[in-house]
Amino acid sequence: MSVRRFARVALAAGVSVSLTTAIAYAAGPGSAGIGDPYFPTYGNGGYDVTSYDIDITYVPAGTTVKGTTTIKATATQDLTRFNLDLLLTASSVTVNGTKAKFAKSDPHELVVTPAATIRKGSSMTVKVVYSGQPRTISYAGVASPWVGSGTESMALGEPEIAAWWFPSNDHPRDKASYNFTFRVPKGLEAIGNGKLVSKTTSGSTDVWKWSMPQPMAPYLAFMAIGQYAVTKGTTAGRPYVVAVSQKLPSGLRSTITKDLMKTPSIINWEATQFGPYPFDIVGGVVPLDDFGYALETQSRPVYTKGFWGGGSNLSVVVHENAHQWFGDSVSVNNWKDIWLNEGFASYAELLWAQKTGASSVNQSLAELYNSFPASDSWFWGVKIGDPGKDSLFDGAVYIRGAMSLAALRNRIGDAKMTTLLKQWAATRKGGNAKVADFIAMAEKVSGEQLDTFFQNWLYTPKKPAKTAANGLANIPTRYTGQSDFVRTFVANSEMYAARGHAATHR
Secondary structure (H helix, E strand, C coil): CCHHHCCCCCCCCCCCCCCCCCCCCCCEECCCCCCCCCCCCCCCCCEEEEEEEEEEEEECCCCEEEEEEEEEEEECCCEEEEEEECCCEEEEEEECCEECEEEEEECCEEEEECCCCECCCCEEEEEEEEEECHHHCCECCECCCCEEECCEEEECCCCCCHHHCCCECCCCCCCEEEEEEEEEECCCEEECCCEEEEEEEECCEEEEEEEEEEEECHHHCCEEEECEEEEEEEECCEEEEEEEECCCCHHHHHHHHHHHCCHHHHHHHHHHHHCCCCCCCEEEEECCCCCCCEECCCCCCEECHHHHCCCCCHHHHHHHHHCCCECCCEEECCHHHCHHHHHHHHHHHHHHHHHHCCCCHHHHHHHHHHHCCCCCHHHHCCCCCCCCHHHCCCHHHHHHHHHHHHHHHHHHCHHHHHHHHHHHHHHCCCCEECHHHHHHHHHHHHCCCCHHHHHHHHHCCCCCCCCCCCCCCCCCCCCCCCCHHHHHHHHHHHHHHHHHHHCCCC
16 A cells, blocks of 8 residues: 555644743733643643543534533642633533633633632632534634534544533643543433443433543543444453444444454553553444544544454554553653654554564564655655654654664664563553653663664654664565555554544644
């Protein structure tokens, strides 16, 4: 498959904003952005969220969301007002039980002014009542990332989706625990993150409650509504929930279900490579709509059915579940650190291919290295350690991301590489990290100076030379074509990259 078929998503330019300069001991507004260099207005300043309680009534007519979200947070400065990211229409806001003033400074920013200043270090409970039709809402020239409509509908997207269905501090740097209540017409399933707490019926409404106690970034929260075959249980010592659309053709549904039912065993193997699984439950969701990508929604990835167009595809299951360590548990500090997510999950596919005998890591590295000539500036021209928002989800970030880690494995040795990945996942569990943090840990674990290695692989827009210093001296020279695994890997990467179509860039 030609690499030039990779999705190339043109991302609208972010608007630079001036952040409020704090005066010592003076109360003021929280900033309208958390400070991400790619997307200056993503997230908000002045508070840290500890939990979300999201109660959604979903009306298929008009793909309508009616919500009440309760946010518990701690003020990180004296606050006279603060922002929440929300594209739907708020009808009521209270702060600590008292009505608060609220207004939109732009369609995405809900500005809340509490009745009294919230003092630094104090807790606040914010309750927002809101409604809208998320599928119809575009922002900054980008269409809604919402998937499907009517009785087959899903809140899903990266780098953001939260603003289309609940108010939040929408950046990976502010993680929190989540409780979900989904109220849907009787007979529809409503799937979310974490454990299923209960499923009850009240008149013509089914009520599904889900809980994700471990810290989660807002974009990883999802809601899938439709006619799903839901399978629950425990296998290989792991509790799981698998949901596959009942409307898919029976043969395709069977193939998908068989692969997703192997998730617990795949997680157990990944734990031997990356350390203990960071969450309490596993699973997967495949809806009716062919939305074109997969996403590592925490504890339960969501996949488009197209990954199974050619039959069984465990490689994608490996990739999305590797993200549970790299992307979900250890999240980017800023979006420019995306290599820490996509490079690592893609590298897991190479490890899996070696485990199953499909292709050794070195064979895969050799085939990929030889497939892309130095003249291919599209592939080698992206600085994958800081790709720029226009290339955030380019295929090069995935494929070269995996190649860079395979080369690092060659450079420092398999044993040290495994130690490095386990230590990285353990020490950064539940938090955030920068590329520079990983480089520092790699040097500490390996005992080597690796600045030049990472400069050549992550920050130099050209093909690394085939040298020992670049981890390429011992790759086989005889592999000039592409094995079945590498063709699947490239095809999967093309589809992973398609998620960028859902991005909103402000």
